[in-house]
Structure formats: C-alpha cells, structure tokens
Amino acid sequence: MAVVGSHVGVHRDLPTPLVRIPYNLKNAFFSSMEFKPSIKSYHSKFGNFYSELRFHKKTSFLTPVVLSSDQSITDVSMSSKLIKDLVEDGFFVDALKVFVKMLECGVPLAEFRFFPILIKAFGELSDVEKVREIHGHLVKFGVLDDIYVVNSLLSVYWKCGEARDAMQLFWNVPEKDSVSWNTMISGFCRSGDYVGSLRMFSLMIGEHGVLPNRVACLSALSSCSALEYLLQGKEIHAFVVKSGLDDDFLISGLADMYMKCGDVKNAESIFKGVFYNEDIRENTVVWNVMILGYVSNGYLSQAVELFLEMLATSILPDSSTMVAVLVFCSWLLDLAVGKQIHGFAISLELDKDIRVETALIDMYFKCGDTKAGLDIFKSSPDRNVVTWGVVISNCAQNGLPTEALDLFHNYRMKNGFADSVIVLAALRACSSLTLKSKGLEIHGLAIKSGFCSDVFIGSALVDMYAKCRDIESAEKVFYKLLDKDFISWNALISGYAQNGCPDKALKAFREMQSEQITPNTVTSACVLSVCAHLSAMTLCKEVHGHLLRRGFGSNVLINNSLLATYAKCGDISSSWTVFRKMPEKNEVSWNSVFLGLGMHGQADEVFVLFEEMEESGIKPDHATFTALLSACSHSGRVEEGFKYLRRMSEYYKLVPQLEQYTCLVDLLGRAGHLHQAYDMILAMPCVPDDRIWGSLLAACKSHGDKRLAKVVANHILQLDPTNIGYRVLLSNLYEDHGKWDEVTRVRTEIKDMGLKKTPGCSWIEVNNTIHTFSAGDRSHYQSVDIYDALESLTIQTRKAGYVPQSPLVTVVPTNQPNGPNG
C-alpha cells in the first residue's frame, strides 16, 4: 500500500509528465502512510461516497469526481481548489494524493499556491516525521523564502507539539512577519509554556519593534489568564483600548483574563462597558466567560442571575453555557437544580456534547447521586480521558476506592496511557485502601510517565506511603521532590503524625516554616493534633496565635481542632472559650467539646450541653453518643449511660456500633459491674475486637477479678496472639495477687514467643521545654529530686487507701521545645 498509484489507479493512462519529478517524491511522502479516513469524513459532503470507498479501497474515487480528464489535474486553480476542499473536509491523505498526481503530471512548481494547505494536511495527520520530510523538500524546492510557507510550517510544528523544530525554523527566518510572531506566541501558549509565550510577545515589541495586533493580544491574554498575571493583562488591556481594538473576541479575552486573575470587578466593567454594542451583546461567548468566571470565583448568585438574564435576553445557551451552569450546580451541591439543568440541556439537544456530558457526570457525583453519574458515564459513546478522570477521581474521593481502581484498570487496559489526573486519583484510592502493592505499581507508572515532578502526584505518593505505614518511603519521595508546596509538606507532616512520629512532624513543621512555605488550615489542624498527642501546650498556643493573625479565627475546622487540642493538653477552660466564641458550630464542634469535658470529668456540663445541642437543631450522630458515653464512663455515670443508649436507638434510630458498646463496657467495668459487661459483649450484635476485651481486662485488673480476667485474656489472645500489652497486663494482675506461678507462666510465654514490649514513655512540658520520662533511666539532672517527690506522693497515696501502680521512671531532658525525641 506504499505507492499512491496502487489505489488511485489513474496515472497509468496519463500522458508523460511535462516536468520530471525532481526525485522520488512519491515514496518520500507515502513511505509509511496508512489509509485512515477521519471520522470527520462521514459528515462531509463526500460522506456517502467516501464511506463506500472504505470497502472498495482499490477503486479510484478521484476520477469520477473531478479528475475525469488530465486537463483538470494540470489546471492549477482547479487542483488547488480540490486540494483545499479535501483538506477542509478532512480528506488529508487524498489531498496529498492529488498533489502527487499534479507533480506526476508535470505542473510547474513555480505556480504552486497550495503549499500552506498541503502543509496543514500533514499537520492534521499529526505525523512529525512526515512534516520534517516535507520541510526538507520545501528547502530543496526553494520555496522557504515564501513567508506563507514558513508560517504554515511553524503552525504545523506547534500542532505536532514540536516546539524545538518551530523555534529553530523561526530563528532561521530573516524576514519574520506578524503572523510568524503570532504563531510563536500562540504556539507557546497552547503548548502550556505561558511564560515562553509572553517572552515572545515582549521580544516582538521590544527588540523587533513589531506592534501587536489583535491576534497577538488575544494569545498573550490567554497566557496572562493561565499564569494569573494581572499586571501584564492590564498592560495589554491598556494597549487594546489605546489602539481602538475592541471586538467581541478581545472583549471575551479581556473579561476572561480578569476573571481568571480573580479580578471580578474589572471583568464586570468590561462586560458592562460594551453592552451598547449589539454584536458583542449577542455574542454567547462573552456571556459564557462571565458566567463561568463568576462560578469559578465563587460568585454563585451573580452567576445564576446572569444566566437568567441571558435567557431573558433570548440568547441561546450553547454547550459551554451548559458546562458553566453545571459546574455551578456542582458547587451548589443542589441535586434538584442540577437535574433541572440536565433536563434543559436535553431540551436544547446539548446533552450529548462530551463536555456537557462530563460536567453532568461530575455534577451528579458532587451532588451525591453516584448512580446517575455512573449511568451517564456507562452509556456515553464519546468518553475521553477527561470523562474517565472525572469518574475515577470522584469514586476515589467519595468512598468508592475499589471502584476507582477497577475503572483505572479498565482504562489502562483500553488506552494504555493514563494522564496525571487519573494517576493521582488511583494513588488516592490506594491511600484510602492502604494498598501498598498497588501503590508501588502506580508509583512506577508515574515515574515512567514523567509525572513525579507534578507536585500533586508527589504529595499523593507521600500520602500513600504514609497511609500504608511506610514512612521511610514517604520521606524518600518527599525529599526527592523538586517543588514542595504546602500540600506536600502537609502530606509529610500528617504522615509523621499518623505513624507515631509526632516529634518528626513538629520538626518538619519548623522546617516548612523556615522554607517560607505558609501553612494552611490543613497544616494547622495537623500540627494541632500533634500538639494534642504530645500535650504540647506552648506550641498549641503559638499555632492558635498564628491562626488568629492569619484571619482563620472563625474557621470551623480550625476551631474544632483548637478546642480538642486545648482539652487534650489539659486546658479545659481555653477549650471551652474557643467553643463559646465560635461563630459557627457543626456537629464535630459539639462532639469535641463533649469529649473534652467528659475527659475532664465534667459529665454534668456535658449533659446540659447535649440538651442545648438538641435544641439548636443539630442532629447527633454516632460520634456524639460515643462522646456522651465516654463522659459517663469517665464519671462513673452508669444510669445516664444507658439513658443515652436508649435515646440513641429509640429516638434517633441510630444502631449502636462497636464503638458505643466499647464505651458501655468501659463504663460498666469501671463501675465494677464486670459480669454485666461480660454479658453485654457476648450479647451485642457486633463482633468484639481486642479493644473491647482489653477494656474489660483492665477493669478486671483494677477490681481484682482474676477468674474473669483469665477468660477475657483467652478471648483477646485468640484474636491477637502476639499482643504483648495484654499479656503484661495479665501478668501484672497475677502479680498483684501473688500468683507467682501464673506470673511465671505468662512471662515464659512472652519470652518463648519472642515478644518484646516497647518501653513506655511520658513527658511534661515545663517552661517551653519538654522533659521525657522513660523506664529504667536515671539520666535527668534532677532525677534525685524527682524520685524523692515521687516517693512522698506514693506514701500519701497509700495513706489515702490507694494501691499505686508500679512507678515510672526517669527523666530525660530535651532542650528543644518541640517534642520528646528532640
């Protein structure tokens, strides 16, 4: 199929060419070209004819249409027209065939007027090698001094994504015209090198003295939009006004630039300033820019007003309008409105546009109707990488990580390639499933695809490894990142926090600050949770001050973290103050304050506050009842505990889960109702875990019930045979009762199984210095005083009738104010 004649089949009967083809042009052009009609063919005026041809490749279709005589092929204007038509209709290969035929018929090269169109045909085939070949031929033909030919080549190189070829050609052309410059400016812009595009723009003006025309301004405006370069955008705006270049294209370009830079006011004044101009007023694009701009800047009511005004002005929405309005619905999270817009899109027959379809899928997912989103996705014939990206990301983020990974797998099987958004979503799915093996595989894919320099992918990798409890790999990925933003730092800091390295978390937080990366609310919430874990009050206050200065004083999430942290650091009154001052509270705020007060034994305050919560109309959830039951447990309020259990199931119709049963067992156990607690575990409808048994075991120890303890311990050790903590607890219990043979038995078991207990560690913050206590070490400079104080406390406790636990401890000083391990 390499030679054109074999399926065009007309040249055999043509007369000998007037001009010999200079060299083997045919083979050069068609050496590896396949016969691929584009989809566009079916819609063109040659449509029926062409599709027939696909089944009869060997018959000529050119002969009957145009080239019935060799006169037509040698008639330059007629052939040119044919080539132009074929290119316009997407018959690129056929256009090239006609061209070769012309050469074979000896049409003199000097009369060629259609090189640009032919070059365009090559560009549409997206075959860079072919473009380079034709470039070589053009050099040999000596037609590269024609600026039209040069500009077409430039354009085609950009279309094929070959910035280097374009640059090389551009700088080798002595006489560049404004089209050459514009092609470069827009080429850089469309290939995503916005800075390069603007550099070209200013080089053109500054060093080559070429004044920008409207095309140059439009491309440069696009680059300003992408970079959010408001100042440069304004300069172009000023130039446009001075030059009197105001048409609908520039107006939409300017409005879009202001919107993308977040300057809604100036976008509005552009829009309103040209309203007298009917042409602009009736341009749908200008409206679309404004509506989408409002939506992406969070001006939702303005967006909907403008959309309604658009309809009232009888301007017909197009698919972009629908996309903008659907994005609006996704923000609004209003399924009813979204469905109305869907119906509207159907009535305008815009719902089959793939962009609208993608926006519809996203809207349904965001508004909580996962099924509707998946249904549209499954029945969409034109879904592309973006559509898949929307579905996989939404599944990964909406509690369907398994589905996300299945879809990811499907997509890869079908397409091989996945873009960075899809890879990102797949990584997040691995994080939430803690699937390290799959995560490793996707890490490999990300490396192969060159996505690892993407800050989002990098952060997701850090997060994935951290969630899979491989903090070393997380660190390794993090420190290899070239660009670290607050998201990557947050991933590392929360990774440390989740992997029991609070000290490293704080160290990383300091490092982040010293690198001038401004923490956001997520960082702050994370650092606060570390403070809570470490009881690092001073740091908590520092973070609090920082948050107030940055204006996050009314942020609900932040206030929730703050009030929980103060409570865990022992400062219940600060916790309470934060809660009372909160301008906006959600259920988490209430739950946290219940937990805090409960922890501090203030059960009565919790009971009163709960009524307040019910009155304020906020619906309690499972976590609320966990907090209430935990408050009861801390204060030994058995009766209230069961009252809340009833309230939970009877009034709120919430089915108690293991979490609540654990609180109840704890409550009963602490109050000494050991057998009632035991019966509850056996009777409850959920499967007991080691924590609920452990709670009962601890209660057995403090109430000295060694018979039940043995039963409970058996349950635990069946569930978790290697658990050392419960074995030690059991051994201590026997020790309390002088059951030395049992103590020996348990200890031998521990030894035989090779179990090792991590030494316990406590610490206290004094004057901004954290002093760490661990077992069996007397290295603290005040250890003598500390042991003296401890002994006198022990004596006092005994006098008061308590049997103290075996004492801690030694004190290890740390000079840094940021954690027990330095």
Add this chain to the structure above:
DNA sequence: GTAGGGTTAG
C-alpha cells in the same frame, strides 16, 4: 495560500 477567543478533572 499562513496565525486567533470562551469548554470538563486535582
């Protein structure tokens, strides 16, 4: 005969 605007996902 060459170049140009608004559109989906973190």
